Amino acid sequence: MKIAVCIKAVPDTETKIAIASDKIHIETAGVKYITSPYDEFAIEEAVKIKEKHGGEIVGISLGGAEVTEVLKNSLARGLDTALHLKDDLFADLNPLSTAGCLAAAIRNENFDIVLCGQQGVGGDNNQVPTIIAELLNWSQVNQIVKLDIEGKEFKAEREIEGAHEIVAGVLPAVFSAQKDLNTPRYPSIKEIMAAKRKEITIKDAESLGVKDAITKTKDLVVLKELSMPPARTQGRKIEGSADEQVKQLVQLLRMEAKVI
Amino acid sequence: MADKDFLVFIEQRQGVIKKASLEVLSEAIRQNKDKNGTVTAVLICADSTLLVKNITCFQPNKVIVISGHEYSEYSTESYANALQTVVEKLNPKYTFAANTAMGKDLIPRVAAHFTSPCVTDVVELIAEGSNLLAVKPMYSAKSYGKFAFNSDMSFMTLRPNVFPLAEKNESASVPVETLSCPPIEVRAKVVETKASEKQKMELTEAPIIVSGGRGIKGPENWAMLQDLCDVLGAALGASRAVVDAGWIDHQHQVGQTGKTVSPQLYIACGISGAIQHLAGMNSSKNIVAINNNPDAPIFKLATYGLVGDVFEIVPKLTEEIKKLKGES
Numbered sequence: 001m002k003i004a005v006c007i008k009a010v011p012d013t014e015t016k017i018a019i020a021s022d023k024i025h026i027e028t029a030g031v032k033y034i035t036s037p038y039d040e041f042a043i044e045e046a047v048k049i050k051e052k053h054g055g056e057i058v059g060i061s062l063g064g065a066e067v068t069e070v071l072k073n074s075l076a077r078g079l080d081t082a083l084h085l086k087d088d089l090f091a092d093l094n095p096l097s098t099a100g101c102l103a104a105a106i107r108n109e110n111f112d113i114v115l116c117g118q119q120g121v122g123g124d125n126n127q128v129p130t131i132i133a134e135l136l137n138w139s140q141v142n143q144i145v146k147l148d149i150e151g152k153e154f155k156a157e158r159e160i161e162g163a164h165e166i167v168a169g170v171l172p173a174v175f176s177a178q179k180d181l182n183t184p185r186y187p188s189i190k191e192i193m194a195a196k197r198k199e200i201t202i203k204d205a206e207s208l209g210v211k212d213a214i215t216k217t218k219d220l221v222v223l224k225e226l227s228m229p230p231a232r233t234q235g236r237k238i239e240g241s242a243d244e245q246v247k248q249l250v251q252l253l254r255m256e257a258k259v260i
Numbered sequence: 261m262a263d264k265d266f267l268v269f270i271e272q273r274q275g276v277i278k279k280a281s282l283e284v285l286s287e288a289i290r291q292n293k294d295k296n297g298t299v300t301a302v303l304i305c306a307d308s309t310l311l312v313k314n315i316t317c318f319q320p321n322k323v324i325v326i327s328g329h330e331y332s333e334y335s336t337e338s339y340a341n342a343l344q345t346v347v348e349k350l351n352p353k354y355t356f357a358a359n360t361a362m363g364k365d366l367i368p369r370v371a372a373h374f375t376s377p378c379v380t381d382v383v384e385l386i387a388e389g390s391n392l393l394a395v396k397p398m399y400s401a402k403s404y405g406k407f408a409f410n411s412d413m414s415f416m417t418l419r420p421n422v423f424p425l426a427e428k429n430e431s432a433s434v435p436v437e438t439l440s441c442p443p444i445e446v447r448a449k450v451v452e453t454k455a456s457e458k459q460k461m462e463l464t465e466a467p468i469i470v471s472g473g474r475g476i477k478g479p480e481n482w483a484m485l486q487d488l489c490d491v492l493g494a495a496l497g498a499s500r501a502v503v504d505a506g507w508i509d510h511q512h513q514v515g516q517t518g519k520t521v522s523p524q525l526y527i528a529c530g531i532s533g534a535i536q537h538l539a540g541m542n543s544s545k546n547i548v549a550i551n552n553n554p555d556a557p558i559f560k561l562a563t564y565g566l567v568g569d570v571f572e573i574v575p576k577l578t579e580e581i582k583k584l585k586g587e588s
Contacts (some may be wrong), residue, residue, distance in 0.1 A: 013517070013535075014535060015399075016535070017402040026399070037517045038517070095378065099372070121516065124396075124398055124399070125368075130372070139447045140365070155451075157454075160453075161361055161464070161465065162462045166451050168449055170448075173448065221377035221379060221414070224406045226404070226405050229401060229402070229542055232547075234560070235559075235563040236563075242576055246576040246580050257545075259467075259545070260492065
C-alpha cells in the first residue's frame with residue numbers, strides 16, 4: 001500500500017488574527033505554525049493502514065519555510081519520507097492551483113491512497129482533496145469518520161447532515177479526514193530523534209512540471225481584501241433572581257429579538 | 261447570453277429538497293435582477309414528480325430535471341457527471357449550490373473539471389459591475405476574505421441560514437425541461453445511510469441552537485438542554501472541551517475543528533468561550549450566555565448575558581417558554 005498524506009502548515013488555532021498592512025495577508029510576526037488539526041487525523045489513519053497492511057507513507061506539503069518543522073513532526077509520527085513543494089510561484093495559491101501541485105506530485109507514483117484533512121484551517125475551503133481526486137480521475141470520500149481497506153477495496157463512513165453515509169469502492173481513492181476518524185498518537189522522543197534522519201525532498205514548479213498550469217490557474221480567483229468580523233455591539237446583562245432573569249430574557253427574546 | 265447566466269444546483273436527499281438550496285436559488289434570482297440573465301435550477305433525483313413544484317414556486321427562468329434510479333442515492337461521480345452535462349449545455353457564468361456535505365463534495369469537483377475557480381462557504385455576494393465578489397469566513401471566522409473571479413465560469417457554495425428565502429408564488433408557470441445524460445461507471449457508491457441517533461436537526465441549518473460546555477458538569481445533564489431544545493425546536497450544540505472529554509459526539513461541536521454556525525438564536529449554557537468556540541458562533545444573530553462566571557469571555561459577545569447557575573436557570577427557561585408556546 002503506497003499512501004500519500006497531504007499536510008498543511010497553518011497558524012496555531014489559538015492565534016489572534018490581525019490583518020497585515022497589505023490587507024490580504026495576516027500578520028505573521030509571532031505566529032506559531034502547526035499541522036492543520038484535521039491533517040493530524042489523516043496522518044494517524046495512514047500510519048494505522050500501514051501497520052495493518054504494510055507499505056509506505058509519503059507526506060506532501062506545499063508552502064514556505066513554515067512547512068519544515070511541520071513535516072519533521074509528521075515524519076516522527078510514522079511517515080517514511082516527505083516532499084516539500086516550494087517555489088516563489090506557490091505563494092497565495094487558490095485551491096485549484098494548490099491541488100494542481102499536489103496532484104502533480106502524486107500522479108504516476110503508484111499511490112493507492114491519498115489522505116488529507118477535510119479542510120485546511122485558515123483558508124477553510126474544503127476543496128483541495130476533492131480537486132486532487134478530479135485531477136487524478138480517482139474516487140473520493142470526504143469527511144470520513146471510519147475507513148476499512150481490504151485488498152483493493154475500501155469501505156468509508158462519512159459525516160453528512162444528521163446521518164452517516166457508508167461508501168464502498170475501489171482504490172485508488174482520495175479520502176479527507178473528519179475529526180472523529182481516530183485518536184492521533186504523539187511521537188516519542190525516540191521517534192522524534194529517528195525522524196531527523198528521514199529525508200525531506202524539495203521540489204519546485206519546474207521539477208513538478210506545473211509551471212505553465214499554475215501560471216494559468218493562479219489568478220482565476222484572487223483574494224482582494226481581508227477584513228475583521230463586524231464587531232458585536234456589547235449586549236446587556238440581565239440581573240435579578242433566576243426567576244426574574246428568565247422572565248426578562250423570555251420577554252426580550254420575544255419582543256426585542258423576535259426569535260421565539 | 262451565457263455570459264451572465266446563473267445555474268443553481270438544487271439538493272435533495274431521499275426525495276426531500278434542502279431548504280438551503282432554495283435559499284441559494286432565491287439569492288441567485290436577487291443577484292440576477294439587474295443583470296437580466298437567466299436563472300436555471302437543476303434537480304438531479306430519482307423521481308421528480310412531487311419535487312418540481314417546490315422549485316418553480318420561486319420562479320427561476322427554467323428548471324432542468326435529470327432523473328433516474330441511479331440518482332436515488334448521492335454519489336460524487338454520477339452527480340458530477342450529470343451536473344457537468346448541464347454546465348456544458350448552458351455555459352453559465354455562475355454555478356451555485358448550498359454549502360452542505362453534498363455541495364462541498366460536488367461543486368469543487370465539477371469546477372475543477374472545467375478548470376474553473378470555486379469559492380465555498382460564501383456568506384455575502386457583492387455586485388461589482390457585471391461581476392460578483394464573494395465574501396467568505398477565513399481562519400474560522402476570525403476574519404473575512406473578499407474574493408474576485410477572473411473567469412468566464414465560476415462556482416460557489418453559499419452558507420445555509422444566511423440568505424433569505426424569497427416569497428413563493430404557487431401559481432407561477434415555469435418551463436421544465438428533462439435532460440438525459442450519458443451513463444458512467446460509478447466506482448464509489450453509497451451502500452448505506454445511518455441516521456444519527458441524537459441529532460435530529462443539523463446544526464448548520466438550525467434556526468436556534470442550545471449549546472453546552474463544561475459548566476453542565478457531565479454527560480448526564482444533556483437531557484436538561486435537550487428539554488430546552490425540544491420546546492424551542494432547536495439543535496443541540498457543544499463546546500470542544502466536552503466533545504474531547506467524550507460527553508457527546510463530534511457532530512455537535514461548534515467552533516474551530518467543529519461547525520461554524522449562524523442561527524437566529526444561540527444559547528450558550530456553561531460555556532466560558534474559548535477563542536475557537538467564539539469563532540464558530542460569532543455570527544449568530546442573537547446570543548444568550550448563561551454562566552456562573554461573570555468574567556467569562558462569552559459575555560463580551562452575548563446579546564443577553566445571564567450570570568447565574570445553569571442548573572437553576574435552564575429548567576426555568578424551558579418552563580417559561582413552554583408556558584408561552586402553550587398560550588400562543
